[in-house]
Amino acid sequence: MKVKDYDGYVSYQYLEAGVDYKEYKLTRQVNRVKPYEIPLSKTEEERVQEILEKYVIISLHDHLEVYPEDPSQILDYIRRGRMWIAYEGMAASGLDAVFAGLYDGVGSIESRDPWAWENIIYQIGMFLSDLKHQDFMILAERVDDIIYAHNNGKVAAIIHLEGTPNIGSNLDKVDILYGFGVRCMGITYSQGNQFGSGLADKRDNGLTDLGYRLVDRMNKLGITVDLAHVGDRTSLDVIEASRYPVFITHAGARALWPSRRMKPDEVIQAMAEKGGVIGIEAAPHTTLTMKNRVHTLEAIMEHFEYIVKLVGIDHVAFGPDTIYGDHVAIHRIFREELAISTTKTKLPEHREVEYVAGLESPSDFINIIKWLVKHGYSDQEIEKVVGGNILRVLRQTWK
Numbered sequence: 219m220k221v222k223d224y225d226g227y228v229s230y231q232y233l234e235a236g237v238d239y240k241e242y243k244l245t246r247q248v249n250r251v252k253p254y255e256i257p258l259s260k261t262e263e264e265r266v267q268e269i270l271e272k273y274v275i276i277s278l279h280d281h282l283e284v285y286p287e288d289p290s291q292i293l294d295y296i297r298r299g300r301m302w303i304a305y306e307g308m309a310a311s312g313l314d315a316v317f318a319g320l321y322d323g324v325g326s327i328e329s330r331d332p333w334a335w336e337n338i339i340y341q342i343g344m345f346l347s348d349l350k351h352q353d354f355m356i357l358a359e360r361v362d363d364i365i366y367a368h369n370n371g372k373v374a375a376i377i378h379l380e381g382t383p384n385i386g387s388n389l390d391k392v393d394i395l396y397g398f399g400v401r402c403m404g405i406t407y408s409q410g411n412q413f414g415s416g417l418a419d420k421r422d423n424g425l426t427d428l429g430y431r432l433v434d435r436m437n438k439l440g441i442t443v444d445l446a447h448v449g450d451r452t453s454l455d456v457i458e459a460s461r462y463p464v465f466i467t468h469a470g471a472r473a474l475w476p477s478r479r480m481k482p483d484e485v486i487q488a489m490a491e492k493g494g495v496i497g498i499e500a501a502p503h504t505t506l507t508m509k510n511r512v513h514t515l516e517a518i519m520e521h522f523e524y525i526v527k528l529v530g531i532d533h534v535a536f537g538p539d540t541i542y543g544d545h546v547a548i549h550r551i552f553r554e555e556l557a558i559s560t561t562k563t564k565l566p567e568h569r570e571v572e573y574v575a576g577l578e579s580p581s582d583f584i585n586i587i588k589w590l591v592k593h594g595y596s597d598q599e600i601e602k603v604v605g606g607n608i609l610r611v612l613r614q615t616w617k
């Protein structure tokens with residue numbers, strides 16, 4: 219077993235429950251749902267363990283927060299902006315590094331503006347405060363930090379903003395984000411902004427003049443560009459404008475499932491030609507396919523295999539986009555509270571699930587490795603898709 223150097227630290231244990239913060243009964247981090255079985259032979263099991271130890275394992279997008287067990291408390295918990303980090307879950311995940319999406323939506327219920335500057339700074343600051351009270355999870359600001367985590371039983375967290383905060387036209391605020399540790403950032407988050415159009419916009423007007431300057435500033439600073447929630451036309455503009463490869467941190471193929479959250483072949487191919495990487499998404503009811511209309515690991519891997527065939531194994535990774543808690547309940551809460559939907563197109567018939575069997579939380583990343591071993595992928599191929607491809611892009615984009 220891959221052993222991580224975790225000493226049992228629990229978020230905010232440096233404060234007093236009931237005095238400094240309101241306590242919630244949080245969901246368990248390991249085995250919240252029934253474990254998913256991928257039957258492997260003894261030799262295959264050994265190979266999985268070898269892979270975990272030998273290679274740097276990276277998730278291109280997940281959320282490390284732990285949610286309350288009782289769904290009726292989730293909204294109140296989110297509004298307080300104090301999210302628990304799943305140290306225990308991460309220690310059991312086999313991951314060496316994770317692109318940690320910082321709690322999109324915190325504060326959004328109050329202000330209707332999840333991307334307000336104060337809100338983003340609040341989230342980053344709270345995350346860093348907790349992180350700095352322990353030494354198992356480290357903040358990754360350079361590639362060496364990720365390698366260090368792999369070699370020393372730590373987990374490296376990369377601060378990843380799924381969209382650019384509302385910074386008006388003040389691009390110097392992007393320097394400030396870099397200073398606080400942000401190393402990967404989306405141009406838009408589903409709805410368009412002053413930089414470009416989002417995937418939910420009816421019309422995509424492409425990257426704006428200010429958007430071109432944003433991409434340039436991110437290139438110069440060393441923040442990797444993410445297109446996961448960006449509109450198609452704007453994505454193509456960004457890929458052309460960026461001097462370095464870009465990520466699509468969490469998505470799938472629209473050729474397999476006609477949702478706007480999925481990417482058309484044209485965008486995936488342009489991203490790959492530039493040297494970039496797409497992380498395969500696994501949040502409930504996203505990466506379905508016409509063949510796999512119940513969301514499980516099988517549907518997710520159908521997206522993986524399709525994209526590998528389309529652009530080659532050097533351009534694919536995994537960005538499961540999972541959380542610790544009832545993800546389906548959270549989707550429902552946000553849908554009701556904000557009356558937003560990122561998929562306006564009517565989707566084909568599919569069966570709703572309570573959770574994605576095989577990729578329920580970030581700790582299930584190991585099931586991806588098991589699946590790849592089971593399906594005859596070579597060590598070299600697995601090394602690439604579980605982290606190697608991501609490291610290649612980071613070496614080009616981070617300073």
Ligand SMILES: [Zn+2]
Nearest residue numbers: 380446468539
């Ligand atoms: Zn997302």
